[in-house]
Amino acid sequence: MASASAAVALEAVSKWYDNVPAIQDATLEVMPGEFMVLLGPSGCGKTTLLRLIAGLENPSQGVIRIGGRVVNDVDPKDRDVAMVFQSYALYPHMTVRRNIEFPLRSRHVPEQERNRLVEEVAGSLQLEKLLGRKPAQLSGGQRQRVALARAIVRRPLAFLMDEPLSNLDAQLRIEMRAELVELHAKLGITIIYVTHDQVEATTMGNRIAVIEGGRIQQVGTPQDIYQRPVNAFVAGFVGNPPMNIIEAKVELSGDVVNASFQGASFQLPADLATLLRKKEVSSVLVGVRPQDVSIVKEDTVGMGQLRAKVSLVESVGSVYRIICRLDGGGFVTVDAYRDKREIRTGDMVELSITGDMHLFDAASGERLEP
Numbered sequence: 001m002a003s004a005s006a007a008v009a010l011e012a013v014s015k016w017y018d019n020v021p022a023i024q025d026a027t028l029e030v031m032p033g034e035f036m037v038l039l040g041p042s043g044c045g046k047t048t049l050l051r052l053i054a055g056l057e058n059p060s061q062g063v064i065r066i067g068g069r070v071v072n073d074v075d076p077k078d079r080d081v082a083m084v085f086q087s088y089a090l091y092p093h094m095t096v097r098r099n100i101e102f103p104l105r106s107r108h109v110p111e112q113e114r115n116r117l118v119e120e121v122a123g124s125l126q127l128e129k130l131l132g133r134k135p136a137q138l139s140g141g142q143r144q145r146v147a148l149a150r151a152i153v154r155r156p157l158a159f160l161m162d163e164p165l166s167n168l169d170a171q172l173r174i175e176m177r178a179e180l181v182e183l184h185a186k187l188g189i190t191i192i193y194v195t196h197d198q199v200e201a202t203t204m205g206n207r208i209a210v211i212e213g214g215r216i217q218q219v220g221t222p223q224d225i226y227q228r229p230v231n232a233f234v235a236g237f238v239g240n241p242p243m244n245i246i247e248a249k250v251e252l253s254g255d256v257v258n259a260s261f262q263g264a265s266f267q268l269p270a271d272l273a274t275l276l277r278k279k280e281v282s283s284v285l286v287g288v289r290p291q292d293v294s295i296v297k298e299d300t301v302g303m304g305q306l307r308a309k310v311s312l313v314e315s316v317g318s319v320y321r322i323i324c325r326l327d328g329g330g331f332v333t334v335d336a337y338r339d340k341r342e343i344r345t346g347d348m349v350e351l352s353i354t355g356d357m358h359l360f361d362a363a364s365g366e367r368l369e370p
């Protein structure tokens with residue numbers, strides 16, 4: 001099943017702490033040169049998965065391969081991976097050069113070779129002019145590059161990064177994301193990157209593994225995951241602002257299939273209607289992204305599908321984000337353009353679904369596929 005060419009491969013890996021499962025049945029392949037992001041909420045098992053790959057934890061079950069070799073019984077130091085943590089853990093009393101060459105010195109690499117390797121990596125990270133400085137004399141971004149240089153200098157098979165940007169301020173974080181993506185492209189390195197920030201995940205990753213409750217829910221490109229989330233959890237977690245998810249009853253009447261909830265009802269498009277007839281599902285979760293809902297004042301047209309009252313209007317850059325309370329009680333977020341600036345808090349409005357609708361089984365949360 002596992003392809004021999006993967007840089008890192010997990011096969012049915014589980015990890016229990018006492019009787020509590022932290023990772024369950026994780027199967028994942030990271031290809032050489034890939035930027036793989038592990039994304040999920042706090043406590044879902046991201047760090048545990050990274051530590052299993054690094055060898056800092058032993059799996060309770062399953063097989064871990066690095067560069068095609070089974071490493072379950074291999075020491076962390078012999079796994080040929082480099083871990084980059086949130087705090088870069090540079091040695092404060094050593095110069096940048098000393099910091100970078102540290103792993104080479106501890107492997108007794110001869111001086112001439114050491115200098116060649118340090119200068120090569122310093123060149124590719126634009127650190128040549130900083131080699132004589134101490135960490136305290138560097139900016140946050142420069143420190144991060146030194147930490148990366150120290151990891152890169154010994155050419156590991158994969159880099160494991162656990163929220164490495166989380167203690168930087170917002171502006172620097174955006175710059176560092178860009179630097180890391182550039183560096184990845186330039187050096188062709190394999191990165192497994194942990195974050196709980198879905199914006200970070202979708203902007204940086206070639207692919208994302210979404211994790212919840214110790215289980216990998218979906219692995220795919222950012223587009224795959226955004227366009228076809230496999231379940232309601234992924235649908236609600238990836239996307240900013242989150243997808244609106246409304247639980248509705250399925251009502252068949254003649255040729256028409258309606259989704260109804262708390263007194264409101266709207267007709268489903270033909271393809272989804274056919275799907276629901278076939279599946280015989282009685283209750284669904286209807287998911288719609290905020291930009292796929294249109295909004296009009298109640299008295300303007302009178303043809304909307306759902307009545308609602310405006311609770312809050314936020315101006316976010318080029319869009320208005322309008323939070324509405326449905327007659328039935330639930331909230332719906334709508335991203336509208338500037339032409340909707342006549343809509344104010346307290347207005348009665350009508351909402352229509354104009355874009356893609358995602359349907360999930362209300363009982364299991366699984367996506368309903370044709």
Ligand SMILES: Nc1ncnc2c1ncn2[C@@H]1O[C@H](COP(=O)(O)OP(=O)(O)OP(=O)(O)O)[C@@H](O)[C@H]1O
Pocket residue numbers: 017020021022040041042043044045046047048049196
């Ligand atoms: N050494 C341990 N002993 C017992 N339980 C642990 C241990 N380490 C982690 N856990 C539990 O395993 C689960 C996963 O923890 P993990 O640190 O992997 O989460 P995470 O996704 O990295 O979260 P965060 O985003 O907050 O860092 C949590 O429920 C946590 O309490």
Ligand SMILES: [Mg+2]
Pocket residue numbers: 046047048
């Ligand atoms: Mg963690």
